[in-house]
Amino acid sequence: MARNRPDWLPRALAALLILTLLAPVFGWAAGQVGYAEPLENAAEATGATEHATAVGTALFPDYGVPGFGGATGTFVSAVVGTALTLLFGAGIGRLLGADTDGRQ
Amino acid sequence: MHIPDGYIDLPLALLFGALAVVVLSVAAKRVNGEISDARAPLLGVVAASIFAAQMLDWPIPGGTSAHFVGGAFAAILLGPHLGALCVATVVTIQALVFGDGGLVVLGANVFNMAVVEVYVGYAIYRLLVPYGEFRAAFVAGWLGITAGALTAALQLGLSSAFQYQLLTTLSIMGVGHLVLGLIEGAITASVYRYLARARPDLRPNAAPEVSA
Numbered sequence: 001m002a003r004n005r006p007d008w009l010p011r012a013l014a015a016l017l018i019l020t021l022l023a024p025v026f027g028w029a030a031g032q033v034g035y036a037e038p039l040e041n042a043a044e045a046t047g048a049t050e051h052a053t054a055v056g057t058a059l060f061p062d063y064g065v066p067g068f069g070g071a072t073g074t075f076v077s078a079v080v081g082t083a084l085t086l087l088f089g090a091g092i093g094r095l096l097g098a099d100t101d102g103r104q
Numbered sequence: 105m106h107i108p109d110g111y112i113d114l115p116l117a118l119l120f121g122a123l124a125v126v127v128l129s130v131a132a133k134r135v136n137g138e139i140s141d142a143r144a145p146l147l148g149v150v151a152a153s154i155f156a157a158q159m160l161d162w163p164i165p166g167g168t169s170a171h172f173v174g175g176a177f178a179a180i181l182l183g184p185h186l187g188a189l190c191v192a193t194v195v196t197i198q199a200l201v202f203g204d205g206g207l208v209v210l211g212a213n214v215f216n217m218a219v220v221e222v223y224v225g226y227a228i229y230r231l232l233v234p235y236g237e238f239r240a241a242f243v244a245g246w247l248g249i250t251a252g253a254l255t256a257a258l259q260l261g262l263s264s265a266f267q268y269q270l271l272t273t274l275s276i277m278g279v280g281h282l283v284l285g286l287i288e289g290a291i292t293a294s295v296y297r298y299l300a301r302a303r304p305d306l307r308p309n310a311a312p313e314v315s316a
Binding site for chain 1: 105106107108109110111132135136137138139140141142143144145146147148149150151152153154155156157159160161162170186189190193194197198200201202203204206207208253256257260265266267269272273276277279280281284303306
């Protein structure tokens, strides 16, 4: 990535950092009004909520970190998730990238 | 819109998982070898932005909250095929690392958010772009997320956990996301307009190799 690093990358990474810092704030604010999405409302209306199961164990369940408080856990989850998607997304982009050896 | 395990009957989960694999395979084939070195990091940055933006739950007085999903945004900025791969990456990491969305139903969640929302959003954008990019991006974000939600409602309403109450799931999720989708549309259009003005070189027509 370093050999052709685009000039917009540092600003994009700074924007990502700001978003991760905002995650705990928005999480707290959403908690103040109660968190319910239409999917949850549909599940409640049809009595499906009791059928929800968890297959496997997530490392950061519900975007939290066991042993950490809500805001800290949310921030750590935001940083880890953002970094992982950045790496995997860029990796996929690189895998699907043009063949610079002249295959094209 | 992330469906947990147990909500969708197994045959439906497998069917939509297979459909997602087929569409994403075709998408990967369509863009394989066509992304320049300079644009490769953009896929990662857009994916990471969508992940981080999805963690921002916008509180709405009255007991609900909404968050950006980003399918139409990814499609407009990256083109539909890369957009689908981008959102699929986000949804997969959310399920595997954070338990947001089930593992058995991962394919269905990918289908709803990375296939339906991305391709429907992109089709709407292309249809409306002659009337203005901002308007087109807004409607694409708005109706793209609604289409994804309706597909999820279809899967849920045809499953035993929801007692096959298809009309109930379609109405609650359809109307809910039709309203919440206005926020999705506003964010999609605003961020795209900002990027289009600040960095026109990132627009799809500036890099036709990642467009449809």
